Structure formats: structure tokens, C-alpha cells
Amino acid sequence: MKWMRFRIKTNEESEDIIVSSMMDIGLEGAQIEDNAPLTAADKEQMFTDDLQDADDEETGVDSSMVDRNIDSGCAFLNFFVEVDDNNTLSLHEYDENGDEITVSKTPDQMKEEIKSVLEELRAFSDIGDGTISVDVTEDIDWINNWKQYFHKFFVDDVLVIPSWETPDEEDKKKANITLHIDPGTAFGTGMHETTQLCIRALRKYMTPGARVLDVGTGSGVLSILAMKFGAGHTVGTDLDPCAEPAVADNKKANDIAAKDFDLIIGNIIDDNGVQEQVGTDYDIVVANILPYVLVPLTPIVPGLLKDGGIYITSGIIEAKEDVIRKAHEDAGLTVIEVCKQGEWVSVISKKA
Template sequence: MKWNKYTIETTTAAEDFISSMLSDLGIEGVEIEDNIQLSQKDTAKMFIDFLPELPPDEGVGKVSFYLDAGEDHTEILKQVKEELEQLRLFTDVGAGTITESQTEDVDWINNWKEFFHSFTIDNIVIKPTWEPLEDGDKDKILIEIDPGVSFGTGKHETTQLCIRQLGKFLKAGDQVLDLGCGSGILSIVSLKLGAAHVTGTDIDDDCMISTYDNMEVNHLPKEQGTFYVGNLIDDIDLQQKVGTETYDVVVANILADVIIPMAPVIPARMKSGGILITSGIIDFKETEVKEAIESAGLEVIEIAHQGEWVSITAQKK
């Protein structure tokens, strides 16, 4: 089936107004394009690891909608143009021009699957649930991904850096703290590697649901994970819930600008000799993060790079 795609050039301020207007006209399923970075809450249900860097937001946006190519759209387009002029009375709609193109019907929900297949990180295989396990992978540690739930794929460099360091430093029976646990991939890897229990924190409460869902997909008992919503940097109650001198391994796959202010409160959570594994660090922030970790009293024992990303591993002496 073919569709006509109509794209309105507008401003980011008017995107919601235009989307609502199109809905009132009976048009469903709009598409918005702009350079406004999505928040963590926005991406909680998305199949995503790290957000891409976007060009600067210049306040310009595009709102597109689709209509059956076999129908006459003269009247509906006339209504859209009239409503755009009405919107101009109370908001800046920008150019407000409408361009037309044609597209084939696409199964957007499932087509991404053809680009995601099983892959290995050292002795760990990460496999989508719809693929069979290869004979050569049967002796590896298996992490399964269900496309029906939120889950980082593990393909992002920062996640792979953390997984490799967990494989190197985590011991059977360890207590693990996953800071910025997201949808739980590092918590699940830790449990699969033999951790006795994982405690996770994240500022987004949706991540708690996703993490437990993903533990179930990977046949892990719910009792092996405890997860809290909050910001460890300044939430005293959360610091108390998480505990003091409790963890053999702390892993933080979060951005450098979060690791730096969080560094002073991390050592108190760690046992003597405990290991801190960090990533999410863009290469030009390496020195700044290293200095913050050392200023917190930890000894940096290893720095690894993959692409433009950095992992810093430190120990509490």
C-alpha cells in the first residue's frame, strides 16, 4: 500500500499544537522531527542504549502525517491550511509550508529486527529471543533480549566496556551496585556472571519495571535484585537504603557529567578492596573523570577505550 506523506515545516514551539490540530481533524500517527534531545524518561520504553549527539536546536521542526495515496486529499489539506492560519493567531508556526512525498507501507515495529542479531562479548552471547542459540554458543553465558520490553542491546561501546570489566573483576557471590541501571542489562550480566545480589538505582521509575521484566526474560529470580528510584548524589535517604560498605563491585554506565558529582558518595558504598567500573565517558572527559575518582579516594587501576568512549576502573584500598 502506498501513502502520501505531507510534511509541515514549523517551529518546535508549535509542534504540539499542530499535532493536536491534526488529531482533531481525524489524522492519526503524526511524525515529529527536530533537534531537541530526548530525556531519559522519553526513552524509557525505547530499544536504545545511548542517545545520539544532535546538531544545535535552532527552533525548527517538521510535523508529518500520512494519507492513503489512493484517495483525494484536497478537502483535508484545505482544512489543515486553514487551521494553521488560525494557530498563527496565538503561536509562531514558522513557515507553515506543506510538502508532499510518497512512501510505501512499512512494518516499522518489526523491520528493525533484521538489523539486530546475536553477538558475543568475550564469553557472553547476547541474543534476541526470536533467534535460536547457535551450537557454538551453547557453552557461553546467555543474555536474552525480548523485543517486547525496553532493553539496551549491549552493542553500544560503553555497555561493552562495562561488560568486559565485569567479566574481569566480578567474582561469584559478589554484591553489586548498578548506578543508573536503566533497563537492567548490566544488572543481568552481573547476576549471570555469578553475583549473589544486585542493587540498582535510577532517576526514572519506569526503569524499575523494565529491569524486573528483563530479569524475568532471563529466568532470574526477582529476589536477586533490589531497585530504587532516586539520585544518589544528594538523596540522603537513598544513600541509607543502598547501604554503607556493602558492595564488592559498583558499576556506573552513566555520563561523565553525572559520574563527576557522584564520585564523592560512591566510596562509602564500597567494601574495602571493592571495585568501581565506570563508563559513558566521552574521550575528552577522561582526565576530568579520572581526577574526580581519585579525589574521592579511589585508586585508578585500569583505563580502557573503545571508539571515542572510555571506561575507568578503580579500587577502594
């Protein structure tokens, strides 16, 4: 099996925005290398790239700047795509209705799309170097490589910890709630700033015995934590059937009873069958997904909420805040809070 790796050189601050933006063009499962020291080839390429950008002696390379960049290291984002027999790439994207579609692209087309996205991001954010390299490898073990980058961490007093790590005494003193999570390659861990915004909002607006709907539940992080925060029942929806084993494993790891957390696979936006299964009268609806899905989702949310119910949205870069705020307001909801962490935003509203 052959895999094509698209490797983007950037900085730590831009990792989340780039990963989120690459999902729009079908690149998923990013492998992140923070503060990676530059290899000899990287250093040589950096120097070569800078020389190529110099138009004349007056705009030539500042060797001291090159040295500082080399010493400080940088971050790399690696995206792997399986190569078909005809040397094309099959990627999963979503249309304007949120429906998943399969698109075939050549490696050159993919690289040009990546360049275009990076240039758009560069217009409002410092993404660092932003160069792209492409190579091919066979039978890589990237499916498991992510484990070396995921370690236990805290969100306030919530300890998030994978199965291959053990809490120490300090962890036990600090943690009031422990979330055992093995996300696999496709889903989140709670580490992402957008998820942390949702975690804090869920805790703030939770009422004992609340019914919670988690749209785009992934590995079930938010649904499981909602139960730990006092919810009486949660329902999670996801488009990806791979959510089923991930959710099942994480429910078991956190002692969540099967009857307390239901998972529904399908598109809640336009699938009447899914909507019927989901039902109505929720105290909280939470959606940590990208803006292009939040916009068509939001109009149906008032019909899912009780009067006085809370709608929590995240996955929103700052540049899209006004778009999502307007979606809430157009749906007849009252925006009650906007929270920010890093370059990410959570818009929270209430049904009258």
C-alpha cells in the same frame, strides 16, 4: 498524535558519540540506520548542499567525490519528539545535580541546539556530513521499529539475544553465557561499546558471592550479567520508572530470582531515602552513564564500597577521560585501569 523527527546524516563511527551527546539536550530513543542507501532526494540535497558551500569555481564541487559519497551510502540518526498542541516540544533534561527536569522548546530552538552540539563534536571528531532535516509525522510506529535493527551478537563468549531470535548451533558452541534481553525503546542492550567495557570489567573484577551496585541500570543488563558472572546479590538504581517493567521482564527471561536483584527508582546522588535503601559495603559499584552524572556521583561512591572495593565507570568519550579520572582521584580512590574501545573510555578505581 504528532511527532517531529530530527534526522542527522552522519557516519557509522560517529553514531555513539552523537547519540550520547544528544541525550544532554533531551533527545532520546535514537533510531539508527546504518549504511542506509541515499534516496533520490538525499542525493539531490547532497549535490545542492555542496553547490551552496562552493564560493567560486576554484572551490566548486568535485563530482567524483559526490559519486563516491552516494555509492558508499551513510548512516542516519532519527530522533522523535512529541509535538504539543501549541507546536512546542517537551523534552526531559538533567540539571547539574542529575535531577530530571522538563524543558519546553520550539522546533527552531531544538534544531539550533543540535547544530551547536554537532559543531562541538566536529572540532575533535569526523562526524561526516552532519546535516539536519526536520519533518512531522502522525501516529508513527517508531516505538517498535527498533526491533528490525537489534539482532543477536556476542561480547566475547556472552551471547546477547532478543526474544524474537533463536540461537543456532554455532551460537550454542561459542556461548558460555547467554543473556536474553528485550530492551524496549528506553534502555540498552549490551551492544554499545560503553556497556561492553563494563561487561568485561565486571567479569574481570568479580569475586564469588560479590555484592554489586549498578547505578543507572536501565534494562538491567549489567546487573543480570553480574549474577551470571557469580555475584551473590545485585542492586540497580534508575531515575526512570519505566525501568521497572523492563527489569522485571529481563529478570524473568534470564531466571534471576526476585530476591537476588533489587531495583530502586530514584536519584542516588542527592536522595537520602534512596541512599538508605541502597546501603553500603558493596564489592563493586558500576556506573555506565554520562560524564555530567558521573562527576556528582563519584564523591559518594567511596561511602558505598567496602575497603578494596572496585568502582567501574563508563559512558565516557575520550575527551572527558581526564575529567572522570580526576573525579575518581578527588574522591580518594586509586585509578587502577583505563580501558578503551573505539572512542569510548572506562575508568576503573579501587578503594584503599
